[in-house]
Amino acid sequence: MPPASSRIVLAKLGLDGHDRGIKVVARMLRDAGMEVIYLGLRQTTDSIVAAVEQEDADAIGLSMHNAGHLTLGPAMLAALDEAGLDVPVIIGGIVPDDDRPILDDAGVAAVLGPGASAEEVVTTVRAAIDFASAGGDETA
Amino acid sequence: MSDRSDEWRADYDEARLRDVPFETMSGVPLDAVHGDAPYPGQYPFTRGLHAAGYRSRLWTMRMFAGFGTAEDTNARFKELLRAGGTGLSTAFDMPTLMGRDSDSPWALGEVGRAGVAVDTLADMEDLFADIDLGGVSTSMTINGPAATLMAMYVAVGEKAGVARADLAGTIQNDILKEYQAQKEYIYPPRPSMRIVTDMVKFTTAEMPKWHPVSISGYHIREAGSTAAQELAFTLANGFAYVEAAIAAGEDINEFGRRLSFFFNSHSDFFEEIGKFRAARRIWARWMKERYGATDERAMMCRFHTQTAGVSLTAQQPEINIARVATQVLAAALGGTQSLHSDSFDEALALPTDKAARIALRTQQLVAHETGVVNVVDPLGGAPFVEWMTDEMERQVEEIFAHLDELGDGSILEGVYAGIDNGYFVGAIADSAYRFEREVNAGRRIIVGVNEFTGGDEETEPNLLRIDHATEEYQRKRLEAVKHDRSQEAVDTTLAAITVAAQDPTVNVMPPIIDAVKAYATEEEIAMAMESVFGTYVETAIV
Structure with a gap:
């Protein structure tokens, strides 16, 4: 079990302004006892890395509705890598099934699609944090 | 016979009717209107803007399209026109919507993905190549940089020999809802309003067939608002534009005629129909009583409708075709002037040609097979429909009262204040979360998502890919x-x-x-x- 006070940074990376989903997810996670730091719209990989460092976050949640995930997902992971941060990245939004293996291979911890329930969201985020804190990346 | 009935008859007799039999499938002849005054075409237009409704003219089947390069979208436009579509509607990609060029670092991964990329006039020339701009009406969904895109359309028209006065269409240009819901703004609210007002002035003087603002509730609803919030925030934004234009010295009877609206048609059938009917009534009353319009055309709430993208499910996507059909029917019974029907695959990706064609066919089916177009406002007078319409109006007036108070007697100032203090985004997020919790708790059933989930196919339908x-x-x-x-x-x-x-x-x-x-x-x-x-x-x- 991760500590109840797991901290997650949520952000909209890039220009996409669809923020209904991420705000709902923010409240779901908050209601489940997590500490949510929502950075808002038009974030860059740099601004997200800075927030993760400053807040000592356990996970990052990105929301994408404009088909930018194949470019922006890997860009986020590269930026974390460069900063020496080992924090799981979860992507939510509209991601076609065919793209999921590509994101998996790129190192995205999990993908949450439309219609995911609160339970699914919370369980997925917790599992990603557990996996990472158990040193998942080295043993996977 | 009352005077109003005689007046309606006179208006009806003047209308040019479509050349089809107005009778049931079994051959029973139908009166154009049933029920009581005020009749369709009569203030406050609850029952519709025109005496003959869809008997004279069906709604415009306007399908939103845009992806990839301008040439790709140009080909889709031509396909839609060939398939019987009657108006063009342009979706731009994210960088274009945000005023960024395709070579901006912000554009990485977004060029041509959720709409067409337009950087310069050259792209706009490709986008409308071989399409007679004097013969179509074009809708452009863009807000922050709307002035630039409208300028490009004017320039393309002039190069092709079509004068700006002959260009027909609509530019969304509804900047206020960007701060409330869609979030595609560039400048702060007040200077943005100055640009909108400049565009209202410019089109009033030089582009009489152009609608310079399409006041849009669609995005407010998609962001999670209730039906009443969608209507209230949208009409309040409309009043804000009216107040700004009046303050700039414009004549309400002139610009008021060219304002148009854009609403969502969601899944709760009668709530939506009540919303559409209430929209016309409330707008007419406020334009006349509060703002002093005297020309009835400046009191008319003309609107485009789109079915609810947010209602589409990624699970069992084919059943979205049925979802969209009921939403199309609600929009028709609500008396919309134009309609976009969503494609069943939109919760997965941008629509394929086939999915877009099915969506258009759905509208054609409702228009030509169901018979709902034979009688104007066929539900008018039904006790529940009238109650729902009144209830929408009541809820909306409550929100107006709040904004009026926030703005110290000005809706424009009230809207600015509501943007500044987070009222709009907070109210919308609260409604979105309430709905989500209800779905989660199983109190609200979404077919294929939290009930009736069996039979979901393993494979996804063919999806459109932008490489x-x-x-x-x-x-x-x-x-x-x-x-x-x-x-x-x-x-x-x-x-x-x-x-x-x-x-x-x-x-x-x-x-x-x-x-x-x-x-x-x-x-x-x-x-x-x-x-x-x-x-x-x-x-x-x-």
């Missing part, structure tokens, strides 16, 4: 356009825009038209104004 080549192609194209243009002409025209922006008494439209003709890019024009107006950054609240 990376688009981004590469578009960047090269932009580079080539920049290489071929006169930099001196670009610099001079951009400087003129900055000068115009500094003086609130000067209209920004003419210098923007000059700049697009010199092939200045969208981002260069945005920056020329940003240097005066500044940028807007939303406070992130959950």
Whole structure:
């Protein structure tokens, strides 16, 4: 079990302004006892890395509705890598099934699609944090 | 016979009716209207704007399209026109919507993905190549950089020999809802309102067939609002534009005729129909009683409708076809002027040609097979429908009272205040979360998502893919356009825009038209104004 006070940074990376989903997810996670730091719209990989460092976050949640995930997902992971941060990245939004293996291979911890329930969201985020804190990346 | 009935009859007799039998499938002849006054075409227009309703003219089946390069979208436009579509509707990609060029670092991964990429007039020329701009009406969904895109459309028309006065269409240009819901803004609210007002003035003077603002509740609803919030926020934004235009010295009877609206048609059938009917009534009353319009045409709430994208499910996507059909029917029974029906695959990706065609066919089916178009406002007078309409109006008036108070007697100031203090985004997020919790708790059933989940197929339908080549192609194209243009002409025209922006008494439209003709890019024009107006950054609240 991760500590109840797991901290997650949520952000909209890039220009996409669809923020209904991420705000709902923010409240779901908050209601489940997590500490949510929502950075808002038009974030860059740099601004997200800075927030993760400053807040000592356990996970990052990105929301994408404009088909930018194949470019922006890997860009986020590269930026974390460069900063020496080992924090799981979860992507939510509209991601076609065919793209999921590509994101998996790129190192995205999990993908949450439309219609995911609160339970699914919370369980997925917790599992990603557990996996990472158990040193998942080295043993996977 | 009452006077109102005689008046309705006179108006009806004047209308040119479609050449089809107005009878049931079994041959029973039908009266055009049933029930009591006020009749369709009569103030406050609850029952519709025109005496003969869809008997004289069906709604415009306007399918929103845009992806990849301008040539790709041009081909889709031609396909939709061939398939019987009657109006064009343009979706732009994210960088274009945000005033950024395809070579901006912000554009990475977004070029041509969720709409067509337009950087310069050259792209706009490709987008409308071989389409007679004098013979179609075009809708452009763009807000922050709307003035630049409208200028490009004017320039394309003039190059093809179509005068700006003959261009018909609508530009969304509803900047207020951007701060409330869609979040595609560039400048802060007040300078943005100045640009909108300049566009209202410009079109009133020079483009009589153009709708300079499409006041849009669609995005407010998609962001999670209730039906009443959608209606209230949208009409309040409309009043804000009216107040701004009146303050700028414009005649409400002139510009009021060319305002149009854009609503969502969601899944709760009667709530939506009540919303559409209430929209017309409330707008007419306020335009007449509060703002003093005297020309009835300036009191008419004309609206476009789109079915609810957010209602589409990724699970068992084919059943979205049925979802969309009921939403199309609600829009028709609510008396919409034009309609876009969503494609069943939109919760997965941008629509394929086939999915877009099925969506258009759904509208054609409702229009030509169901018979609901034979009688004007066929549900008018039904006790529940009238109650729902009244209930919508009651809830909306409550919200207006709040905004009026926030703005100290001005809806415009109330809307600014509600943007500044987070009222709109907070109310919308609360409603979205309430709905989500109800679905989660199983109190609300979404077929295929939290009930009736069996039979979901393993494979996804064929999806439209935009490849990376688009981004590469578009960047090269932009580079080539920049290489071929006169930099001196670009610099001079951009400087003129900055000068115009500094003086609130000067209209920004003419210098923007000059700049697009010199092939200045969208981002260069945005920056020329940003240097005066500044940028807007939303406070992130959950």
